[in-house]
Amino acid sequence: MTDRRITVLEASGLSKHYATPAGPVVVLSGIDLRLDAGESVSIVGPSGCGKSTLLHILGALDPPSAGHVALDGTNPYTLDEKGLAAFRNRQVGFMFQDHHLLPQCSVLENVLVPTLVTGSADTDAEDRARALLGHVGLGHRLNHRPAELSGGEKQRVALARALIRQPSLVLCDEPTGNLDHDATNTVADLLLELHRRRGTMLIVVTHNLDLAQRFGRTFQLSHARLNQR
C-alpha cells in the first residue's frame, strides 16, 4: 500500500446544478473549503440542502458543475476511470447513513472488501481489520452476518470498512441517521477516536447539531452556500 498522504483538501468555487423540466435547480454555489491533515469538520443543514451532494463531490463520486477539487494538489476528476477508482480506494473512506454491508459476507469479510481490489498484496489487511473491529467493539462477532447485527453494530462495521485502507480523507454521510441516542454516541466516539489516532481528515454530514458540535469546525449549508458557524 502506498504511503502517499493527502495533507490538504482544497475545494474552490464548487457549484452543482441539475436540469429539470422547470429549469435548472442550483444545489451548490460558490463553495470554498480547505482542510488540513488531522482536521475534522461537520456540515449541517436541512434535508435536501445539498449536504450529501457536496460530500459526493469531495469524495470523487460526483463531478461538480463548476469549480475545482484538489486533494493534495490532485483533481480526481481529471483521472481516468481506473485512476479514479484507485484514488477512491486508497485515499477516501466512505461511511453512509445506510451501511450497505454485503449480506452474504461476514463482518470481517465486509471490512476487508475494499482491500480485495488493491491490485497489490496487502499482507496485514486482515490483522488491521481484526484490530479495527476490536476497536469498534465487534472483535467477538467477526463471523457474524450483517443480518445478525443491530443498526449501531452495522454502522460500526461500516466505520471499520471506511478505515481499512487507512485513507487520509474519511467522509461520513449521516452516519448516525438511523441510530438511537446511545448508538449515536458510541459511533461518534469511535469516529472521533479513530480520527484522532490516525490523523485523517474527517468530514461528517449530519443534521444532528449535538453531533456536529463534537467536530473541529462546523459548517452550515443553506441556500447552496456553505458558511462556517
Next chain:
Amino acid sequence: MRRLVCRNLRYYWRTNLAALAGVATAVAVLSGALLVGESVRASLRDLVVRRLGATDVVVASDRFFREDLARAFASVDSTAKTTSCPIIRLEGALARAESSRRSRAVQVYGVDDRFWHFHGIARTGPSGRTALVGRALAEALGIKPGDDLLLRLDTAGWIPRESLFGRRESVGRTIRLTAGEILDADGLGEFTLQSSQQQVLAVFIPLARLQRDLAQSLRINAILVAGSPEPVGAGQVRSVLERQFSLQDVGVTIRPLPARQALAVESARVVLDDSTARAVAESAAELGLVSSGVFSYLANTIRTGSREIPYSVITAADLGQGALTGVRFIEGAAPSVSAVAPDESIWLNEWTRKDLGASPGDPIEVDYYRWQDDGRLTVETARLRLVGVIATDGGADSTLAPEFPGISDARDIRSWDPPFPMDLRRIREIDEDYWHRYRASPKAFVTLAAGQRLWRSRFGQLSSVRLAVPAAGAPVDLRTVSERLASLLRERIDPQSGGLAVVPVRALGFAASAGSTDFGEYFVYFSAFLIAAGILLAGLFFRLGVEQRVREIGTLQAMGFPFAAIRRVFLTEGALLSAAGGILGVIGAIGYGGILILGLRTWWIGAIGTSQMFLYLSAADLAVGAVVGVVASLVSVLWALRGLRHASARELLAGVLEPRLGRQRRARLLRVVAALALLAAVALLAATAAGSVPDVGGFFGAGVLLLASTLSLTAVLLRHPRGRPITTPGWRGLVRLGARYATYRPGRSLLCVALIAFAAFVIVSVEAFRKDAGSVDLSSASGTGGFPLVARSVLPIVHDPNGHAGREGLGIDTSQHPEFARVRFVPFRERPGEEASCLNLYAPQEPRILGAPLSFIRESRFGFQSSLAQTAEEQQNPWLLLGTPQPDDAIPAIGDANTIRYILHRAVGDDITLRGDDGATVRLRLVAALRDSILQSELIIAESAFLRIFPDREGFRFFLLDVPPSEAAGLVGPLEESLADWGVDIERAADRLAAYHQVENTYLSTFQSLGALGLVLGTIGLSAVLLRNVLERRHELALLRAVGYRGDALAVIVIVEHILLMAGGLACGTVSALLAIVPALVARGGSPPVAGAGAMLVVVLLGGVLSSLVAVLAIRRMPLLEAIRSE
C-alpha cells in the same frame, strides 16, 4: 384486500410479468405436446379416410372368385344403402419400359367404371391398355402420360405352387401398359386397403384387361363394400357372404358320376383341405350317402425287378369299402382281408400287372416326387408288396383322379405339360395306348392310410371324396342330391376358412390410427424439461416476488396481519397470474403445437416418414394443459411462501428470509439427503453388479440418485459455505466474492443449478443412445446377424435358391456372375402383414410374420436382449425357443426388442393374437427379444409352426443373404436384375438398420432439441435471476464502486457467480448422466458422447456467459449516486 391485490399486481408488474410468462410457457408446452398427440392421431385417421375412399369393409381372397358375388352385397332399403364394387387387387413390380428403374410393392388395382362410381368420383375408365398412375408412383419412376410401362404380377391360381401340381416356373406375368392420367390423392391416387402413413404406389388398370391377362375371366379377388349413411359393419357383410357364397367361390366342386350313381367332391386346388373334407363327410352322413376318401397322386415309376412303367396315376383309397364297393377284384381282396400289412400293400390293375409281369406277393417299388419345404424336388420310393389285382375297367377308373392341370386334358402322355420334370424318352407306345383307352385311370392302388402317409402335405390329404347312394336305397336323381349336398356344404364350410376374408378395413384403420406411438405422450416426455423449466421459472419468479417483498410481509405481520391472510394475498395474486398465464399459454399451445407438427413434417420427418400431418385443436387437451399448468404454478406459489411462516416479523423486516439457524438446520438435512442418495446409488450399483438389477435400469437409477445427491450437496454448499474468510486481494478475492454472492439466496441459486443440471443430464444421457447410422457390425452376434444383405420379393419364390436346380429356375446365372456362387440365401416364409417397426405410425393389427427355417434357427445368429431361455442350450441360442412347445399351445415367436416394447407395447412372455389362414385365432408367445436388429419389421416363428397356421402362404419372400461383406454392395444390382421377375428388392443390412436408427435418432434429436429449448429457458431464467440479484444488490454494488471497485471488477464478481452456477449444474448433470449411461457407453466401446453432447454443453456454457453479460451491462449502466442514496 382486493384493492391491495390489484395494487400489488400493478406495482410489481415486472416480476409478475415474468411469473406469468413462466406459467404461460409451461401451459403452452404441455398443451402443445398433447395437441401433437391428438394431431397425429387425427392426421392418421384422415389419411385412412382419404386413402380408403368410400370403403368400409372388404371381402378379399388370395384366390379368384366370381365377380357376380359382389352384387350380393348391394342393397337399398328405406333407411340405408349398401354399395359394392368388384376389383382385382394384387401386388406387383412396375417399371418404365425405357428405364431400368423399378418400383416393387406397387398396389395394382383392376378396376372399371364401378370403382369410381362406388367412391362417388365422376370419372370412368381406364380402358384398353391404359393405366392410371398414382402421383407418388409417377414421381418415384418419373412416369408421364403416354409412357410405356411393364407390370410384373403374381399369377397365383388355385393350385398351391408348393404342391406337386403347382406351377413353380411361371409365378408371374409381365403386362405391357400405357400410362394414362396421373391421379392425385383426391382422385384416389393413394387408394390402399392397408394402414400405413408411407407413400402408396398405386396403379389402376382396366379390370377386364387384367382378367384376360390373368386368365381369370369374370373373376375377381376383392369386393369393396360401403354403407350409407352409416358405415356397413363386418358382421353384416359376413352374414351376406355366408348366405350368398357358392362352393365355386371357395374352390369346391361336386362332380356327378352317373355311371357309378355317385358324386365326387373335389377342389380346384387338386387337394381337399381337411376342414372341407370333414364338412363333406358330415354332409354326406346327413344325406345318408356313403363317403370314401380318395387320394390320387402321380408315380414317376412303378417297378418290380427290372421292369417298370413310367408316369402313372396311383390312387390311395380303401377299395371295396364305402363308396368304392363297386371295384372288381381279379386276384386278392380288399385290404381288410389281406395278409400283408395294409401299409405295405399295393394293388395293380390288370393292365399294369401284365406289363410288369408281377404276381401277388412280388415286391413293387413306386417312385414319386415330393417338394420339400425348402424348395427342393426330391424323388422318394415306396417299397410295397403286390396283394391283389383289379380289373382295369372294373370300377377303378379315371374318375378317381382329379383334374390334373396340364395332364388330364392332354391328348397323349407326350403332350403332358406337368409342373415337374419329365423324361419323355421313357414313354412307351403301350403307355400311350393305355392313356388313349383309360386316360388317367389309376394303374396302382394303396390303402388310403398308406397314401396319406406317403403324400400328405399341409394342403390336405385327399384329392376327392367319393359319395355313393347306398345300394339298398331307391334310385335317386344325382342332380337333386348334388344340390342338397351343395346346400349342406355351404352351411358347413366357413367362407373365411375357404379363403374369403371379411376385413373391416375402415374400423381397423381407425383402430390403427390410435398409433403404435402415442406422440402426445412422447412429446410430453420430450417437452418434460421444457414444462419443468416453465414451472420452475414460474416458481422462481414467484419466489423472487416474495423475496422482493419480504420486508413488506414483515410490515404486514407487524401491523397484525395473520400469516394466513398474507398467504391469501399472495395466493390470490398467484392465482390471477396463473389464470392469465393459462389463457396466454393456451394461445401459445396452438403455436407450440403448430411448430412441433411443422417440425414433424420437416426437420423430424425421419421419425414419421410422412408430410401428411396437420395440427388439430382439441379443447380437452388445451384444458388439461391449462389446468395442470395453473395448478403446478399455484403449488410453486405455495412453495415460494413455504419458509415465511417460520420467519419472525423482525427477521422479515430485516429482509431475512431464511435465518442462519434455519439455514444450518436445512443444510444438515440436505447433507443427510445427499449422503442417503449417494448410498442408495452405490447400493443400486452393487445390486447391478450382482446381477439382481438389469444393467440399464440399475445404472440409470444410480445416475438419477447421484444427480439427487450432487444437487443436495450443492444446496448444502450454498447454505453453508466453508473456508477461510475472503481476505486475498486481487482476482482470487474477487472470484471468491463472486462465489459468495451465489450463496446469498441459496434457493434461487439451487433452482438455477437444478435447471442446468437436468438439462445437462438429458443432453448427455440422450446423446449416448444415439445410434451410429454410418457403421454397422457384421458379426454374427450383432443386429445384422452377420448378413450383409436383406432381400424381399413381391412374388413368392418356391425354388431352393441355394441349389443348382433352384438357381437355374430363378435365373441366377453363376457362369456370368461367378460371385453369385458365394451368395448363400437364408429363405424365410412370409405372411404379409403390417409393418411392425417404428417405420409405421399405425398400430399394427396383424403384423408381418416370418417363418424361420430350422437351419437358420440352429445357426444361433443375432444378439438377444432378453429371452425366456431356461436351459444352457437355449441361453446360448435363444432361437431354439421357437421350437420349444408352450404348455398352452401358444406358438413361440421372437421379435426385436424395440418392436416388442415400443410398437406392440408388449414384453417377453406376453402373447399376441392374430388370425391364421383358416380364420381361427392364433396366439403367439414372445419368447425372446432381439437387440437392435434388422428384424424390426416382423415377428419370427419357426417354419414348422408357420406352415401349420399359414398353410396357404407359399414360398419364400424374405431372405437374409450371407455374402462376403466386401462384395455385398457390388452384388445388389446384378442380383436384383437377375431376380427381377420375382420383384426382388435387395437392401444392405446397414441401410435397413440405418432406417430404423434414423427414426430413433430423430426421436432423440427431438428430445434433445426440446431439451435444449428447455435449457435456453433455464438460461433465460438464470439470467433473469442474475439480473434480479444485481438490481437487488445495487446499493452494495454502488458501495463497492465507491470504495474503488471498477466496472471490470464488478463484472468478474457477477460472471463468476453466474459461471459457478452454470458449471455446477453442468457438472452435476454430466457426471450423473455419465454414470447413468455406462451400459450404453460399454455398448459403444467405452467412448463417451463427447462430440455431440460436449458441443451442446459448450454452447450452453457460452450462452450462459453471454447472458451474464446482460447483468454486467446493467451494472455498468447503474447510476452510482442514486444507488448509494437508497432511492
